[in-house]
């Protein structure tokens with residue numbers, strides 16, 4: 050979302066935020082399709098596999114190495130000053146361009162669930178999304194991984210804005226304040242959950258994955274599409290059911306629990 054050009058009060062409307070989440074579905078599906086063309090490539094995820102890293106005293110995995118290098122350069126162009134961008138690695142260098150003046154929409158917080166996103170991505174997504182084995186495309190694999198992880202992270206941390214918008218609803222605010230003061234996580238979760246929005250999302254996601262995963266015939270008279278999909282549709286839906294929606298809600302709850310702090 051462009052936080053700078055709009056008025057601050059516009060940036061926090063729930064319909065507008067939901068549109069951003071819908072747009073990010075496309076980003077996530079296309080990133081997964083890109084990753085799915087390569088094998089699992091376990092070597093990318095094994096610590097200490099690479100001479101270059103070892104000679105620099107780095108004993109993490111190839112993905113960790115690549116991600117930390119990418120995040121360093123992105124930090125320099127002030128990516129992580131944007132209120133919807135959260136890094137996986139650190140410490141990171143200061144930006145080399147002056148800071149932007151972002152409107153202060155969110156209450157100050159240090160919520161970052163990227164460790165959980167990484168764990169789910171490596172343990173559940175990659176093994177089910179990609180063909181088993183090793184095709185040696187380690188650079189391409191890590192590049193695609195970083196794109197998937199960044200898109201997921203942005204989507205999930207949008208929960209902060211969604212929570213703020215929900216909290217600002219004058220009809221609901223007294224209830225939120227009561228539940229926050231009582232530290233009643235269950236009641237907060239119930240109040241912020243919108244089952245209809247979640248159901249509509251999962252249906253839309255299935256259709257999108259089905260359509261985006263097809264090759265479209267060039268011949269305009271032949272509207273037939275290929276049967277062989279580039280991505281397993283069930284995996285995309287499961288990713289949202291088991292990871293994206295629950296973690297977004299976790300971010301929302303964490304944010305609200307700290308909403309009344311000084």
Ligand SMILES: C=C(O[C@@H]1C=C(C(=O)O)C=C[C@H]1O)C(=O)O
Pocket residue numbers: 067208211241242243244246247250293294295297298
């Ligand atoms: C993000 C929202 O909050 C909750 C989480 C949702 C999600 O992660 O997609 C959907 C509906 C809500 O239960 C929302 O209301 O849009």
